[in-house]
Amino acid sequence: MITKDQIVRWLEKTAAVLQANKTYLTDLDSAIGDADHGTNMDRGFKKVMEKLPTVFDNDIGNILKTTGMTLISSVGGASGPLYGTFFMRSGMAIAAKEELSDEDLFTLLQAGVEGILQRGRPNLEDKTMYDAWAPALEAMQGALSTGMGTVEVLETAVAAAEQGMKNTIPLQARKGRASYLGERSIGHQDPGATSSYLMLNALLETVKE
Template identity: 60%
Template sequence: MVSKEQILQWLQAFATEIAQNKEYLTELDAAIGDADHGINMDRGFKKVISQLPTFADQDIGSILKAVSMTLISSIGGASGPLYGTWFLRASADVTGKQELTEQDLQRLLQFGLNGVLQRGKAQLGDKTMVDVLSPSVLAFEQAVGEGRDIVAALQQAVIAAEQGMKDTTPMLAKKGRASYLGERSIGHQDPGATSAYLMLKCLLTVVQA
């Protein structure tokens, strides 16, 4: 089970991770984007953490929905709508819950991915956060299907996420600002894929603690 307290710890851990990697994410984005991914994500998650006390006593679904609204209103560029949509769709299936089973978390991750796919219209291989979210969902689902517990399933998901992130480097960008660069986008790791990996890595860190 993943408790509500662990979800709150995850949000805090992710905000801290983003703050620590703000310059790195912005450097990645400078190569193929607007050079603002780290700055935008840091601003958004600082706002989330500042508002956390106002919704921390609610159920998991309501917490994730509040995170979504905060991100959409405070992050510019593509990151706000995409991460906002991820958290909004992820919240949809866990309304009223105080803890999550393996199946709950599997649906949460799948719903979040579905939201990003619909919002961003990106496919696997387009050099976006989808290249991290999609294989991680599949790995988690396979692990749960094999009877693994949440920690083991998340470990598999994070391994897949890290590989997905690294795999964006040789890709040609087909979505967003990076796609304008054409061939010049090849050889650079995608910043959105990187922050998505950090999000999943932080979830694993909290759950296995």
């Protein structure tokens, strides 16, 4: 079971983790992109932190939708609409809930990833954030069917996301700015897959607390 309070702390932890990894993400992005991923994500989640107190009394769906709208209007780049859509869709999927079962949590993440798919139209192994999310969702669904507890389910998902993130290193990018580098994009970890992993890991750490 995940409470509303935990969802709020997840967002706070995500903001803190993205701030701590701002330079790391930007460095990854300067290798194959345009050196702004860390700065953009940090700016976006700082705005989310400003907005959070105003929606704290709302349900989880509303909190996530507000997070999405805030990211859409503050991040820019490709990650703004992608992460923005992720949170908007995840909020809509569990509308009006004050707490979430493990299945709800899966529904939330799955709807968010569907949003990323519709907006960005990535395929697996295009070297994008989807390469972290797709294996994470698959692993999570498998773990749920075996009856594991929330922490174990998320641990399984995070491990798969981490592996998916690392698997982007040898891939040649086929989406986004990195795709223009052709073979030169090989050998670098995708910044979007990395921030997605960090976000999911922040959820696990929140639930573990």
